[in-house]
Amino acid sequence: MIKGWLWKISGLLLVFYSIIAGLLIHVPELPVVHQTIRNLFFHVPMWFAMFFMFGTSLVYSIRYLGSMKLKDDLVASQSVSTGLLFGVLGLLTGMIWAKFTWGDFWTNDPQLTGASVSVIAYVAYLILREAIDENALRAKISAVYNIFAFMLLAIFLGILPRLADSSLHPGKGESPSPMGDLDPMMSLVFFPAAIGWILFAYWVLDIRKRKRIIEMQHQL
Amino acid sequence: MIIGEDKFLVVVMVISVIFIGLAVYFVLIDRKLSRIEKKQAEIFCQQKRSQDLDIRSQDKYKVNREIDISIQKKDQGSQDGL
Numbered sequence: 292m293i294k295g296w297l298w299k300i301s302g303l304l305l306v307f308y309s310i311i312a313g314l315l316i317h318v319p320e321l322p323v324v325h326q327t328i329r330n331l332f333f334h335v336p337m338w339f340a341m342f343f344m345f346g347t348s349l350v351y352s353i354r355y356l357g358s359m360k361l362k363d364d365l366v367a368s369q370s371v372s373t374g375l376l377f378g379v380l381g382l383l384t385g386m387i388w389a390k391f392t393w394g395d396f397w398t399n400d401p402q403l404t405g406a407s408v409s410v411i412a413y414v415a416y417l418i419l420r421e422a423i424d425e426n427a428l429r430a431k432i433s434a435v436y437n438i439f440a441f442m443l444l445a446i447f448l449g450i451l452p453r454l455a456d457s458s459l460h461p462g463k464g465e466s467p468s469p470m471g472d473l474d475p476m477m478s479l480v481f482f483p484a485a486i487g488w489i490l491f492a493y494w495v496l497d498i499r500k501r502k503r504i505i506e507m508q509h510q511l
Numbered sequence: 512m513i514i515g516e517d518k519f520l521v522v523v524m525v526i527s528v529i530f531i532g533l534a535v536y537f538v539l540i541d542r543k544l545s546r547i548e549k550k551q552a553e554i555f556c557q558q559k560r561s562q563d564l565d566i567r568s569q570d571k572y573k574v575n576r577e578i579d580i581s582i583q584k585k586d587q588g589s590q591d592g593l
Contacts, residue, residue, distance in 0.1 A: 299541070303534045310530055314523045494537065501544045508551055 299494050305487025309336070312480045319474050323392055330388045331477070336485045337381035340492035342444075344374030345413065347496070349441040352434035362504075364430035367437060368420060369499045371413050377492055378410045393459055401455040405447035412440045 313332035321328055348370035355363035385403070386396045397403065416436055423429035452458055473481065 299538075303537075307527070307530060307534070310526055311523055314519060314526070494541075498537070498540055498544065501548065505544065505547055505551065 298490055302487050302490025302494055305483045306491050307487075309333075309480055309484030309487055313484065316476055316480060318477060327388055327391045328477075330384060332480050332484045334381060334384040334388055335481070336488035337377050337384060339485045340488045341374045341377040341381055343489045344370045344377060344492055344496065345441055345444055347493075348374060348437055352437040355430055355434045359427070359430075361426060361430060364434065365503055365507075366496075366500055367434065368417075369503060370496055371416055371437070373492055373496045373499060375410065375413055375417070376495070377488075378406075378413070382406060382410065398459060400459045402448070402452040402458055402460040405452055408447050409440075409444040412443045416440055 309332050313329055318326065318328050348367045351363045351367035351370065354360075355367060385406075389398060389403075390396050416433060419436055420429055420433050423432060452460065
């Protein structure tokens with residue numbers, strides 16, 4: 292019982308700590324970003340949580356192709372839904388940040404374009420699932436599609452923005468990476484925030500998965 | 512360490528209250544799901560037990576029936592012999 296709740300409560304406490312500390316600690320005075328640098332504690336962990344969820348989905352899709360157990364497919368699909376939730380939150384926090392630093396909600400940046408393409412690829416995954424009625428066929432086709440969707444995510448968010456000549460995002464193109472010289476005080480908030488949001492995302496996935504299993508058993 | 516503007520504190524307090532509300536909501540949902548899972552597990556156990564009992568009683572019925580038939584055959588055989 293305690294073991295089951297330990298990681299959930301840890302996740303909640305870490306997120307709570309990151310919210311309080313993220314808004315109250317002293318941050319270095321940086322040009323252009325100024326106080327908006329605090330959004331680093333919210334925007335980036337959202338993407339980490341999204342990556343973690345899509346990664347979980349990939350693992351369960353591969354597992355499904357090996358085992359053909361519908362429970363694996365269920366976890367894969369619920370992971371995508373949860374990952375999309377955090378992806379949308381990541382996009383929203385990014386858009387607000389962009390408005391205050393770059394002057395516009397959306398710019399023609401390789402990272403932003405890659406993020407939107409990746410999110411659309413996963414929305415297509417959910418649409419594809421809805422289009423197929425037969426359970427086993429739906430699970431098999433969506434598992435194969437999911438592998439390609441993750442490859443798209445890795446290419447559009449991990450590789451292409453780094454190869455681009457210019458990018459407004461730090462660490463992409465010729466812009467310097469913020470992680471290399473992250474303020475020690477900020478790293479005391481940033482890393483707990485990342486772990487906390489990942490644990491929180493996993494909890495959301497756990498609840499969604501259990502709810503769906505109960506519904507399926509009730510239908511039987 | 513703390514920024515002197517009251518605005519920040521107000522924002523922190525509002526976000527904290529929203530987040531605590533969300534956390535309580537999640538804990539309640541989790542506990543509710545656990546209760547339903549426990550109930551479902553009990554129902555499945557009961558169903559399985561009753562199915563096992565049905566199978567056992569059917570088996571007993573079959574065995575008794577076979578015994579009855581064999582006794583009847585024996586009786587018939589002894590009557591024919593007489």
